[in-house]
Amino acid sequence: MSAALSVRGLVKEYAPGKPVLRGIDLDFAARGITAVIGPSGTGKSTLIRCINRLVEPTAGQVIFEDRDLVKLNRAELRSARRRIGMVFQEYNLVERLSVMENLLCGRLGYVAPLKAWLRRYPARDIARAFELLDIVGLGEFAQARADSLSGGQRQRVGIARAVMQEPKLLLADEPTSSLDPKTSVEIMGLLQTLAQAHGFPVIINIHNVELARRFAERIVGMTGGRVVYDGTPERITEQHLKEIYGGEDWLE
Amino acid sequence: MSAALKREWRRFTPAERIGRFVVYFCVVAAIVASLRTVEVIPEFLYDAPEQIGDMLRRMWPVAWRHYPEGVHGPLMDSLHIATLGTVLAVLMAVPVAFLAARNVTPYAGLNYAAKLILVAARSVNTLIWALFFVAVLGPGALAGTLAIAFHSIGFTGKLLGEALEESNRGTIEALEASGAPWLSIAVKGYWPQVRPAFWAIVLFRWDINVRESAVLGLVGAGGVGMALDTALNLFQWDRAAMILVAILAVVVAAEVATTQLRKRII
Amino acid sequence: MARTGSSRSAFPPDWWARGAWVVLLVYLVYACAQLELTPARFATGLEHGAKFLARLFPPDFKRWELLLKGMVESLQIAIVASALGTLLSLPLALVAARNLMPVWASWPARAVMVVCRSFHPVIVAIVFVKAVGFGALAGILALTVASVGFLGKLMTEAIEEISLKQVEAVRATGAPFASVVSYAVVPQVFSRFVGFVSYETDANLRNSTMVGIVGAGGIGGTLFAAFQRFDYDFVCAIVLTIIALIMAGEVLTVQVKRVFKA
Numbered sequence: 001m002s003a004a005l006s007v008r009g010l011v012k013e014y015a016p017g018k019p020v021l022r023g024i025d026l027d028f029a030a031r032g033i034t035a036v037i038g039p040s041g042t043g044k045s046t047l048i049r050c051i052n053r054l055v056e057p058t059a060g061q062v063i064f065e066d067r068d069l070v071k072l073n074r075a076e077l078r079s080a081r082r083r084i085g086m087v088f089q090e091y092n093l094v095e096r097l098s099v100m101e102n103l104l105c106g107r108l109g110y111v112a113p114l115k116a117w118l119r120r121y122p123a124r125d126i127a128r129a130f131e132l133l134d135i136v137g138l139g140e141f142a143q144a145r146a147d148s149l150s151g152g153q154r155q156r157v158g159i160a161r162a163v164m165q166e167p168k169l170l171l172a173d174e175p176t177s178s179l180d181p182k183t184s185v186e187i188m189g190l191l192q193t194l195a196q197a198h199g200f201p202v203i204i205n206i207h208n209v210e211l212a213r214r215f216a217e218r219i220v221g222m223t224g225g226r227v228v229y230d231g232t233p234e235r236i237t238e239q240h241l242k243e244i245y246g247g248e249d250w251l252e
Numbered sequence: 253m254s255a256a257l258k259r260e261w262r263r264f265t266p267a268e269r270i271g272r273f274v275v276y277f278c279v280v281a282a283i284v285a286s287l288r289t290v291e292v293i294p295e296f297l298y299d300a301p302e303q304i305g306d307m308l309r310r311m312w313p314v315a316w317r318h319y320p321e322g323v324h325g326p327l328m329d330s331l332h333i334a335t336l337g338t339v340l341a342v343l344m345a346v347p348v349a350f351l352a353a354r355n356v357t358p359y360a361g362l363n364y365a366a367k368l369i370l371v372a373a374r375s376v377n378t379l380i381w382a383l384f385f386v387a388v389l390g391p392g393a394l395a396g397t398l399a400i401a402f403h404s405i406g407f408t409g410k411l412l413g414e415a416l417e418e419s420n421r422g423t424i425e426a427l428e429a430s431g432a433p434w435l436s437i438a439v440k441g442y443w444p445q446v447r448p449a450f451w452a453i454v455l456f457r458w459d460i461n462v463r464e465s466a467v468l469g470l471v472g473a474g475g476v477g478m479a480l481d482t483a484l485n486l487f488q489w490d491r492a493a494m495i496l497v498a499i500l501a502v503v504v505a506a507e508v509a510t511t512q513l514r515k516r517i518i
Numbered sequence: 519m520a521r522t523g524s525s526r527s528a529f530p531p532d533w534w535a536r537g538a539w540v541v542l543l544v545y546l547v548y549a550c551a552q553l554e555l556t557p558a559r560f561a562t563g564l565e566h567g568a569k570f571l572a573r574l575f576p577p578d579f580k581r582w583e584l585l586l587k588g589m590v591e592s593l594q595i596a597i598v599a600s601a602l603g604t605l606l607s608l609p610l611a612l613v614a615a616r617n618l619m620p621v622w623a624s625w626p627a628r629a630v631m632v633v634c635r636s637f638h639p640v641i642v643a644i645v646f647v648k649a650v651g652f653g654a655l656a657g658i659l660a661l662t663v664a665s666v667g668f669l670g671k672l673m674t675e676a677i678e679e680i681s682l683k684q685v686e687a688v689r690a691t692g693a694p695f696a697s698v699v700s701y702a703v704v705p706q707v708f709s710r711f712v713g714f715v716s717y718e719t720d721a722n723l724r725n726s727t728m729v730g731i732v733g734a735g736g737i738g739g740t741l742f743a744a745f746q747r748f749d750y751d752f753v754c755a756i757v758l759t760i761i762a763l764i765m766a767g768e769v770l771t772v773q774v775k776r777v778f779k780a
Contacts (some may be wrong), residue, residue, distance in 0.1 A: 052690060081692030092687035096705040105701055109692030113578055116693075117700045158687075271777040283601045286594035296651040303649045315628065332549035339546060376757060377728040379640065380738075383745050384753075388570045390565045392555040398563075467640045469678035471731065471742075474553070496641065503636050 003027040003063075004201050005051065008072065010060035012046050020046050020224040024060070028169075033202045035212035038222035039245050044205040047222070048173050051203070052084045053077060082109035085200075087191075089174035091154040095147035099138060099157050103129045103144050106164030125164075130159045135192060136150055144231030157192065163194055167252060168240035170195065172204040176211065184208070188215045209241065260429025273410070279321045310489035318491050322479055323498050330500065332474030333393055333463040338364050338458045345405045349412035354444070355424075356416055374406020378464045382473035395472035403478070408457055415449035416442060451517045462506040466499045570750075577758055578751030585752075588730070588737035589759060594725040595657040595736050600719040602658070603665025610666065610700070611673035617682060627675070635667025639725050643734040654735030661722050661729070668721070672714045673707070680706040712778040716771040723767045727760050 005028040020043040027123050028034060044248045049055040049190060051062055062069040069080055085106070093102045107125050108116055115121070133139050136156040146154065155175060162170055169235050171190065176184035192215050200249040212219055213233040221229030221236070221244040229240045264272065333401075350356050352366035376384075381402050385395035419442055427441045469477020476495060483491040550556075579585070613619055614627035643660035650656050680703060688702040730738025737756060744752045 040524075054686060054690060078692045078694065081690060083692075084690075086687070086690040088683070088687060090683060094684045094685045094688070094702055094705050095681075096708075097701070101701070105693070106687055106691055108694075108697040108701060111697075113694055113696035113700065116697045161691070214699065268777075274776050275774055279601075282597050286597040289590075289594065293653070293655070296653075296655065300649040305646070307648050314626065316685060332553050336546065336549050336555070371768070373763050375724065375761040378722060379728045379731060380741065380757065380760075383731075383742070387745060387748075387750075388566050393561055394555055394563060397553065397555065436557070463638050466577070467638045470640065480641075488573050496637070499641075500636055 005032040006059040007062040011058045020225055028201050032217040034137035034218045036205045036220045037212050038167045042222050043225045045173055048171050048205045050080055079251040083168045085165045085167035085170045087158050087162050087172040087175045091158045093146040093154055098143050100142040102157050103161050103164055136160050151179050155187050167200055170200055170202045174205055186240045265418050277356040288428035294396040311493035314493045318494050326479045327475040327498050333396045333475050334461040337397045338461050340401035341404035345409035348409045352413040353416035370406050370409040382427055382468045382471050386472045391472035396468040404457050411453045417441040417448045419445040459506050459510045463503055534643040573750045574754040577754035579755045588740040591654055592736035595654050596722040599658050599661035600722050603664045604715050606666050607669040611670045614674045615677040616680050631667050633671040634663050640666045643729040644732050647733045652733040655732035657729040661725055665718050669718050674709045676707045720771055721766055
């Protein structure tokens with residue numbers, strides 16, 4: 001089974017001589033949810049953002065669909081990004097646009113700019129958008145302005161937007177950090193459902209270990225810019241968590 | 253499977269659509285009508301680059317020598333005109349602004365009268381006010397200062413009035429309830445709230461007035477504009493260039509000064 | 519039991535502010551002296567003013583055809599200059615936005631806008647009269663230059679205040695640059711733009727009434743001629759019409775902003 005995404009020797013230095021990522025080697029299968037856990041500042045978010053090059057890697061390779069994303073030029077990168085959906089911690093919706101328009105942002109990589117500006121999308125896209133809205137439970141909100149929604153609702157729109165891209169990979173950068181515990185569980189459940197239904201792998205950067213254990217099939221633990229644990233949720237022990245996060249108090 | 257119900261997506265409600273359409277239509281119609289009827293002589297347009305080139309050639313070299321005797325005095329005069337005019341405008345605008353603010357003066361008649369004065373003042377350009385005052389008082393700096401003052405009341409008063417209308421009602425109520433006289437309410441209740449906006453408005457207006465005062469001399473109202481007018485009439489393009497450079501320098505300096513002052517005061 | 523030692527003042531004086539007021543006052547007296555503005559001149563001036571007002575009224579509309587022609591030309595100048603100015607400012611403002619563009623692109627664009635607004639429209643009009651001759655074309659070009667300067671500055675400031683997170687999200691979907699602009703930038707600035715364009719059209723309407731004084735078309739020329747002929751009743755008529763036109767313009771602007779929910 002070939003990997004959907006391969007990361008080889010990924011290094012990122014924001015300031016020269018101070019690497020945040022010290023050489024990451026990971027393979028991701030074509031299905032399943034992978035949770036990346038670790039303390040703040042350890043490079044989890046950097047890793048996720050290096051994959052679709054929202055942050056430029058200093059060295060290394062990111063191989064997706066048989067191409068090294070790091071080496072692509074702007075046009076090729078854009079076409080690759082169409083196949084990678086992303087969900088953000090602060091939802092990053094266009095607040096003044098309606099929910100429907102935000103959803104259709106997911107198709108912007110596929111529709112010509114002029115048509116996009118005139119809001120002329122293929123009927124198929126519009127039908128899919130309505131379907132997705134129903135699935136995430138926001139069927140009545142198509143015309144509502146994005147900034148009139150609650151946090152949990154906005155994240156659902158964010159997820160739907162990513163799924164609209166018909167992605168081959170979904171990245172989620174702390175999708176639940178701005179949400180209350182109950183909503184967090186709902187959002188993780190939604191990600192799980194959609195990933196299974198549509199068959200794409202999900203890489204989630206998350207700091208809540210319980211959520212990671214509950215919803216992910218694989219956990220990658222990072223500390224100090226390196227991977228220190230890579231395995232199933234069942235096998236992760238307190239010892240591992242101490243190594244990743246340091247200290248014992250928070251485990252009580 | 254509800255295959256039949258294909259939901260449609262509309263971006264704007266029908267009412268919104270009509271409103272937007274009307275505006276777009278009127279704008280386009282106005283532009284087309286204007287373009288067709290305005291008189292443009294094509295030959296002049298083609299000739300333009302050469303004319304501008306000719307003018308630039310005559311302007312070079314810039315007559316730097318002319319500055320001390322011919323430009324500096326009038327330039328400083330323009331600055332004085334701008335500053336005095338702004339101060340006078342502010343003094344006159346404050347009472348009118350109080351009259352125009354609905355929450356300060358609850359009499360609609362007075363509100364309208366004050367607002368009318370302000371609209372009239374700003375509809376008439378500084379240059380036109382200058383023509384007027386030159387006719388009344390004769391040419392010179394007095395005409396220029398009054399022209400700046402009377403035009404600036406319009407904007408200063410309007411913006412001040414709006415700032416007053418946005419002030420917190422509760423603060424004023426508390427002062428009224430304690431039996432404070434009207435003037436005290438104005439000074440201790442309204443002024444602290446309006447102060448940042450006040451200085452922003454005054455600085456903004458002063459900056460604009462520095463630009464305006466430079467051209468008033470073209471109609472005889474004092475300042476460096478008169479030197480410019482003379483130079484242009486005598487076709488002394490190099491002197492005109494000197495004056496333009498001097499004006500530019502003063503305008504840029506004023507903009508820098510207002511930015512700095514704004515940081516300190518507000 | 520008195521509290522001795524350091525005395526606490528309830529209202530400590532702000533010496534900087536007091537100093538600034540003193541400086542300002544001294545300057546004002548100095549400036550008045552430089553300009554030879556004495557109270558005596560003020561008094562005589564007021565007297566003259568009163569007599570003058572009598573000569574202004576009643577306004578004389580006998581030559582209304584000339585008046586109408588001039589006003590219409592001013593209106594045309596304002597409309598075309600605003601349209602052209604808006605069209606040119608939009609791309610320029612986008613290029614000048616430091617949060618979206620590299621320095622080698624934004625800096626020249628900003629420089630162009632600064633130059634455009636540094637000169638008073640009347641001065642620019644004089645230059646264009648020399649370049650393209652007397653008439654409305656000079657006025658249109660002069661006001662277009664001024665519009666590009668002011669509109670461009672306002673628009674660039676609005677673009678630089680947008681939330682870049684929304685831009686990042688749209689970029690991450692693989693959208694081309696034009697779509698990133700139309701979906702992430704435009705919705706955040708559109709209603710402010712409508713306000714700016716309305717404001718600038720209003721300003722152009724005001725300015726178009728005076729560029730005629732230097733020969734750039736519009737009612738300004740008619741007005742100037744009337745002043746020189748001492749035809750003050752006609753002057754009054756013209757000024758009243760200008761005021762009416764600009765008031766109408768302001769009302770219209772409010773309505774347009776309402777339609778676009780600015």
